[in-house]
Amino acid sequence: MKSAVTQLNRVFESRIRLGIMSVLAVREAADFTTLKGVLEVTDGNLASHLAVLEKNRYVRMRKEFVQRKPQTTYQLTDAGRKAFAAHIDALERLIRPGR
Amino acid sequence: MNERGIDDILAIRAMMERASKFLSFSGLSGISAGIVALAGAWVAGGILSGASGAPEGSVAAYLFLDASLVLLASLGLVLYFSRRVAVKKGIPLWGSAARYVAFALAVPLLAGGVLCLVLMAHGLAWLIPACMLLFYGLALLNAGNFTFGEIRALGVIEVVLGLLAAALPAYGLWFWAGGFGLSHICYGILHYRKYER
Numbered sequence: 001m002k003s004a005v006t007q008l009n010r011v012f013e014s015r016i017r018l019g020i021m022s023v024l025a026v027r028e029a030a031d032f033t034t035l036k037g038v039l040e041v042t043d044g045n046l047a048s049h050l051a052v053l054e055k056n057r058y059v060r061m062r063k064e065f066v067q068r069k070p071q072t073t074y075q076l077t078d079a080g081r082k083a084f085a086a087h088i089d090a091l092e093r094l095i096r097p098g099r
Numbered sequence: 100m101n102e103r104g105i106d107d108i109l110a111i112r113a114m115m116e117r118a119s120k121f122l123s124f125s126g127l128s129g130i131s132a133g134i135v136a137l138a139g140a141w142v143a144g145g146i147l148s149g150a151s152g153a154p155e156g157s158v159a160a161y162l163f164l165d166a167s168l169v170l171l172a173s174l175g176l177v178l179y180f181s182r183r184v185a186v187k188k189g190i191p192l193w194g195s196a197a198r199y200v201a202f203a204l205a206v207p208l209l210a211g212g213v214l215c216l217v218l219m220a221h222g223l224a225w226l227i228p229a230c231m232l233l234f235y236g237l238a239l240l241n242a243g244n245f246t247f248g249e250i251r252a253l254g255v256i257e258v259v260l261g262l263l264a265a266a267l268p269a270y271g272l273w274f275w276a277g278g279f280g281l282s283h284i285c286y287g288i289l290h291y292r293k294y295e296r
Binding site: 019 | 108110114117195
């Protein structure tokens with residue numbers, strides 16, 4: 001049997017990436033400003049962590065025009081949702097071994 | 100490693116809550132709206148007792164005007180204080196959580212408002228305070244899912260006061276003042292002390 005520790009997803013080791021995943025898990029999509037406000041991080045910091053999540057295909061970016069202003073929104077991909085759920089399961093097993 | 104796991108789960112939980120709930124509500128909204136409601140109830144008491152000098156036939160119109168002014172002033176105050184909190188926290192006021200709250204409130208409130216007008220038209224004006232309290236309480240219960248959970252307790256109190264107002268119509272205005280005035284002020288103070296200090 002694999003130990004819970006090895007099942008933890010390395011991508012989610014960063015608190016900020018964990019936060020992005022948590023926010024996107026409870027709403028359909030969030031724009032950059034919303035994420036920045038909720039997570040209380042700087043533009044550059046947030047952008048680089050979003051880039052990592054995008055590269056892993058856990059998060060999908062969408063650019064659209066709202067009242068002629070460009071707006072970038074982010075949402076979870078199916079793979080991202082699955083990976084995040086698996087990570088939470090692993091965390092849970094870590095806390096309560098023997099389950 | 101165990102500690103880290105617990106911390107991570109707590110962080111996930113906090114983020115999910117911050118992202119899915121409307122947290123820009125200020126206790127000052129409750130306090131100020133409560134004071135406005137008490138003033139409105141006092142004016143309504145004057146109109147009903149004839150002290151305002153409202154002509155016999157226009158009592159209903161005066162009361163309607165009074166209620167509308169209370170509603171507008173309260174909405175304005177809630178928006179003003181919520182905006183202040185949102186700016187302070189650096190989160191958008193009109194986010195998706197705010198939209199959920201607005202929709203959860205709007206449907207019961209519109210239904211209740213229309214029912215009040217129907218009651219008025221059928222000469223059942225004595226039921227209006229009860230109707231306002233009941234539908235407002237149910238609206239709060241509904242909205243409580245998308246904001247501070249304590250709002251639901253306030254909703255239950257409003258529903259109970261509404262039922263009492265229906266059972267004891269002679270004291271309708273008193274229950275109304277208790278529900279929209281006193282309860283709001285008490286809730287506002289509790290909220291302010293718990294979340295804004």
